[in-house]
Amino acid sequence: MFVSEVKIRVRYGETDRMGYVYYGNYAEYFEVARVEALRELGMNYKDMEDSGIMLPVYTFNVKYMKPAFYDDMLTVKTSIKKIPMTRIAFSHEIYNEKGELLNTGEVTLVFIDIKTNKPISAPENFLEKMKKYF
Amino acid sequence: MFVSEVKIRVRYGETDRMGYVYYGNYAEYFEVARVEALRELGMNYKDMEDSGIMLPVYTFNVKYMKPAFYDDMLTVKTSIKKIPMTRIAFSHEIYNEKGELLNTGEVTLVFIDIKTNKPISAPENFLEKMKKYF
Amino acid sequence: MFVSEVKIRVRYGETDRMGYVYYGNYAEYFEVARVEALRELGMNYKDMEDSGIMLPVYTFNVKYMKPAFYDDMLTVKTSIKKIPMTRIAFSHEIYNEKGELLNTGEVTLVFIDIKTNKPISAPENFLEKMKKYF
């Protein structure tokens, strides 16, 4: 299993009139966490996309327990629990500064060849870098 | 069962560099669809919130089959399949102009008393308006 | 001069914890208004972009007089006051349902050839369609 953490501070525009972070904005927090997790693994998502492989989201599931508020410094914990095949699954947990678990998210993405627009297996160099964690 | 439909045109800023609607932006489309479904039922979400009851999202699940693109005129179908208790569940399906199903979403929200911050039952006038559909 | 109007309803996620529409979100309202103004003129911005001409924003100026709130049905008035050359300027005014002027915006965009990434003159068919208003 590979686990990583990233800090994200809540921006004003991400809150709504309830004073909470709008429920749809966590998608971006999870995405930042995924990209930083990959960077920690030695992979750059942008380079992968530029090389012809994209990773569109296939499923996205969130369970919201507590709200995040403006200016909160959140910690997003990201785990990759299984070696990816044609799909890769990220599990996220978001905590506030008091250590309270605010929500959990699961995001599955599919490796797609940009030219053919068809699913492909995770690239070799990607799998190579993940091996030591599994 | 109550079913309603709303049209939403994809805005430029909602697309990403893949050319797709960014996966997190569907949260807003679903929310627009929910609010319009309630309006069709004779209820105004804003009034409900101003009267002291809010509906934060508890669970949010999406499955993405096909992308939506810039300027697409989408149809969001929204169903309420069960009389709400302390929670209300909305099922959404998004179609493009060719009638292709792009994704499906399930959103569960909780009735919360703003003063006590505790879950409560769906308000009487709300249930009254829904009765004839069930 | 060409003038057009479009209605936009404020979405929940577009408000912030002040209860106002977040100041940056008007950029999207103005963009919707521009695209609909062009559609009214018989031009489709997406087709133009697909044909190799894009219109990135060069300057963007807003003056906020009054806030817009959740669920407000706004009217965005858009004027093109001058025949475009290599640039096109849109003037916007946003009104709420009471007819109050909430803010004014000026957006200048540049015609760019996507292949060369250089500014070009407004396309002939575009100018043709605008002629009768000037």
Add this chain to the structure above:
Amino acid sequence: MFVSEVKIRVRYGETDRMGYVYYGNYAEYFEVARVEALRELGMNYKDMEDSGIMLPVYTFNVKYMKPAFYDDMLTVKTSIKKIPMTRIAFSHEIYNEKGELLNTGEVTLVFIDIKTNKPISAPENFLEKMKKYF
């Protein structure tokens, strides 16, 4: 004059189908830069708002010279050039990693008493902290 700098990495969802950061999203970058500038001065915007003073945006002007792209690590330079009275003006410059100036922004905000909803002078403790820079 007070000057501060903050780094912001471009998120995937902030790009548009042109591959550029969507022009409206810079509003959020500027806001992050303002809040961090204030924090550096020893002021917490959230605390100020919680204490009854808010700072809605009055004018917002941007000039876009070059685009920012996905995953770019941007530097936002923020200057306060004048001691604030009832208004405070922030001047922003955004640079990419190559040191290219991408755009400049000017944002003016008004000190508002939340209870009376009327403009007020900048709070004393705020002015106190700014004094040494002017």
